[in-house]
Amino acid sequence: MSAIPLLEGRVIASYGRHYQVEVDQQQVLDCVTRGKQSNVACGDWVRLKLTSPNQGVIESIITRTSLLYRSVEHRSKLIAANVDLAVIVVSPVPSYYDLLVNRCLIAAQAAGIESLICLNKSDLGEVADAAYTKLCSYRELGYNLIRVSAKHDISQLTPYLQGKTSVLVGQSGMGKSSLINALLPEAAVATRDVSSALDSGKHTTTSATLYHLNANSHIIDSPGMQAFGLNHIRAGELDQLFTEFRPYIGHCKYSNCRHTHEPNCAVLNAHEAGKISDARLSAYQDILRGLS
Numbered sequence: 238m239s240a241i242p243l244l245e246g247r248v249i250a251s252y253g254r255h256y257q258v259e260v261d262q263q264q265v266l267d268c269v270t271r272g273k274q275s276n277v278a279c280g281d282w283v284r285l286k287l288t289s290p291n292q293g294v295i296e297s298i299i300t301r302t303s304l305l306y307r308s309v310e311h312r313s314k315l316i317a318a319n320v321d322l323a324v325i326v327v328s329p330v331p332s333y334y335d336l337l338v339n340r341c342l343i344a345a346q347a348a349g350i351e352s353l354i355c356l357n358k359s360d361l362g363e364v365a366d367a368a369y370t371k372l373c374s375y376r377e378l379g380y381n382l383i384r385v386s387a388k389h390d391i392s393q394l395t396p397y398l399q400g401k402t403s404v405l406v407g408q409s410g411m412g413k414s415s416l417i418n419a420l421l422p423e424a425a426v427a428t429r430d431v432s433s434a435l436d437s438g439k440h441t442t443t444s445a446t447l448y449h450l451n452a453n454s455h456i457i458d459s460p461g462m463q464a465f466g467l468n469h470i471r472a473g474e475l476d477q478l479f480t481e482f483r484p485y486i487g488h489c490k491y492s493n494c495r496h497t498h499e500p501n502c503a504v505l506n507a508h509e510a511g512k513i514s515d516a517r518l519s520a521y522q523d524i525l526r527g528l529s
């Protein structure tokens with residue numbers, strides 16, 4: 238009996254342990270993994286075996302160019318694979334958490350993925366202007382920053398997405414699904430009104446989904462998050478991921494300095510001298526506290 242050849246395809250949606258895999262532009266298969274394996278992410282290229290005309294079993298994952306994920310203790314939550322750009326979506330209402338933005342930036346940096354901070358809901362007037370002014374500190378650190386309105390104007394976003402696989406990440410309610418709808422009106426992604434009075438987002442997206450913008454540009458919408466665990470980052474490597482810390486690393490009194498309280502710490506001295514902001518030092522120390 239001759240072996241059935243494996244098909245190759247890209248995971249375009251992940252729901253728990255169920256996946257949709259596109260094997261060519263016409264055909265999308267419902268797939269599961271073998272056993273209890275759940276290490277497949279949206280954006281992965283996989284090899285699979287057909288089990289029925291529209292179903293398959295994922296046999297293996299083709300080597301990834303990148304993987305964005307979060308981790309809490311020993312559990313990882315995969316966000317997206319083979320992505321070139323993480324678009325960190327923030328909004329003035331509900332207001333974004335600055336610490337979460339830093340965590341997204343650090344996770345992307347650790348995964349070798351470029352990031353872009355995208356302020357959505359720019360149409361909201363003064364609150365949007367104030368949020369943008371605050372976010373400009375990231376531009377000074379070398380990060381790209383844009384402002385858009387999913388409801389009115391996304392022209393600053395589209396050029397960044399060309400020729401790449403991008404992933405939208407951020408808290409619930411920032412407008413990720415609305416941005417997908419603006420980019421691809423035919424996608425009709427479910428969005429839900431969030432109460433701005435409560436200033437908190439509600440989960441409306443439960444899985445990651447990949448959409449095609451054109452033949453070589455793709456975008457993944459990921460579930461909104463309230464926390465971004467970074468347990469997979471080593472404590473001794475975290476400082477390198479804060480780009481503006483780099484000139485000072487290696488100049489502390491102690492070679493294993495963690496830059497929290499140590500005497501003659503070059504990073505703390507740079508902070509004292511105004512070269513490192515309070516917000517970024519706090520973000521660093523906040524992430525460090527969570528690492529084992």
Ligand SMILES: Nc1nc2c(ncn2[C@@H]2O[C@H](COP(=O)(O)OP(=O)(O)OP(=O)(O)O)[C@@H](O)[C@H]2O)c(=O)[nH]1
Binds near residue numbers: 360387414427429
């Ligand atoms: N004024 C304004 N409201 C927006 C804009 N974009 C999204 N919204 C509103 O913000 C709310 C949340 O939008 P969603 O697109 O569902 O947010 P999300 O980030 O996908 O949320 P999750 O699915 O929970 O991750 C909805 O009430 C949208 O109508 C915008 O550009 N301007």
Ligand SMILES: [Zn+2]
Binds near residue numbers: 490496497504
């Ligand atoms: Zn130090």
